[in-house]
Amino acid sequence: MNLNRKAFLDALRIVAPATKKGHLPILHCVRIADRTGAIQVVATDLETSIKADAGTNGILQSAVVPHAPLLAFVASASDDIVLNFDTEDNALLVTSAGSTLRLRLATAEDFPTTNQAEGDTVHIDAALAGQLGGCLYAASRDNARPILTGLGIVDGWAVCTDSYRLSAVKISAALPNCIIPAHAVEQVLKHTKDGFELTIDNIRATFEVPGVGSWTTRLIEGQYPSWQRLVGTITGTLSCDRHDILAALDQVDVFDGNNTPVVKATPTDAGIRFSMRSDDGDEVSATIAGKLSGDAAMAFTPKYLLDLVKSTDGDAFEAGIDGASKPVTIGSLDSGRVQLLMPVRAS
Numbered sequence: 001m002n003l004n005r006k007a008f009l010d011a012l013r014i015v016a017p018a019t020k021k022g023h024l025p026i027l028h029c030v031r032i033a034d035r036t037g038a039i040q041v042v043a044t045d046l047e048t049s050i051k052a053d054a055g056t057n058g059i060l061q062s063a064v065v066p067h068a069p070l071l072a073f074v075a076s077a078s079d080d081i082v083l084n085f086d087t088e089d090n091a092l093l094v095t096s097a098g099s100t101l102r103l104r105l106a107t108a109e110d111f112p113t114t115n116q117a118e119g120d121t122v123h124i125d126a127a128l129a130g131q132l133g134g135c136l137y138a139a140s141r142d143n144a145r146p147i148l149t150g151l152g153i154v155d156g157w158a159v160c161t162d163s164y165r166l167s168a169v170k171i172s173a174a175l176p177n178c179i180i181p182a183h184a185v186e187q188v189l190k191h192t193k194d195g196f197e198l199t200i201d202n203i204r205a206t207f208e209v210p211g212v213g214s215w216t217t218r219l220i221e222g223q224y225p226s227w228q229r230l231v232g233t234i235t236g237t238l239s240c241d242r243h244d245i246l247a248a249l250d251q252v253d254v255f256d257g258n259n260t261p262v263v264k265a266t267p268t269d270a271g272i273r274f275s276m277r278s279d280d281g282d283e284v285s286a287t288i289a290g291k292l293s294g295d296a297a298m299a300f301t302p303k304y305l306l307d308l309v310k311s312t313d314g315d316a317f318e319a320g321i322d323g324a325s326k327p328v329t330i331g332s333l334d335s336g337r338v339q340l341l342m343p344v345r346a347s
Helices: 005-019 067-076 126-133 182-189 242-252 302-310
Strands: 029-035 038-044 048-057 063-066 081-086 091-096 099-104 121-124 150-154 157-161 165-170 178-181 196-200 204-209 213-218 236-241 263-268 271-277 283-288 290-292 298-300 316-321 328-332 337-341
Touching: 005 029, 005 038, 005 048, 005 067, 005 213, 029 048, 029 067, 048 182, 063 067, 063 099, 067 091, 067 099, 121 126, 126 182, 150 182, 165 302, 178 182, 178 213, 182 204, 182 213, 236 242, 236 271, 242 271, 242 283, 242 302, 242 316, 263 290, 298 302, 302 337
Parallel strands: none
Antiparallel strands: 029 038, 029 063, 038 048, 048 213, 081 091, 091 099, 121 196, 150 157, 150 178, 157 165, 165 337, 196 204, 204 213, 236 290, 236 316, 263 271, 263 298, 271 283, 271 290, 316 328, 328 337
């Protein structure tokens, strides 16, 4: 079986995230098989299954082999790939030019079943895919709070929050209420610019990207928190040039190993002063033109403020505030796009 090296390598790289979890050796393997005349590479970590098209017609007996050495061999190969079975040794021979990799076959029956979601399929166009992607930065990375690690589809809104920040967008697609693991959505969006097909049932969600492959992930169980009540009143503004605030945040982030990083935004006669202080008492600041309502300074987690600014478009950055202890707000429920960021306490 001859395979185009680039197409095979792309497929192996696409499924790689699903081979890095799990304690069972079989979960570090991939299944290579024929699927209606095309070669497909499949991997799963029991939570998310990825199927990637290698883009080459042919017929191949199903083979389950370790992913890591196969990926490394194909990545370093200089020519197209030839797959052959060594039936006497129960191995797969992977050949490119004068180089050969021999991989012992794992037991095919041990490889987990990878069922896809069943039901109505909804087309997610590029614009909506971009809106969903714009929420993901606010998803939690703390697996101790699994619900917050997901993208919540709640009554026509897509929302992510880690309880310190929130990003939500009103969506036009008719999707059922559910919680999709944010990391699975991130993986899909890395491999599409034109959108995807999405199928959701009571257990799982399947994303199909034509010509690339599919991702099937188990939904997160539970009910997404009520979030709209967090959108409060706005009595003042934080406004400046978007590029200026990005530059200022980059300028003041100089203290390596700071255990409690906080960036302060303080109104001055010259505009807004951003400052950070190290645990040892060293301090750095940058002042930019702009307006911060009120007399008191506001403090933020630097990365969270940076993520919020990066998530906006255009040259101007403007956020609503209601004191130094309530969320900073960008957008509104009426506009169909809202982002929140909680300030932090700082001495």
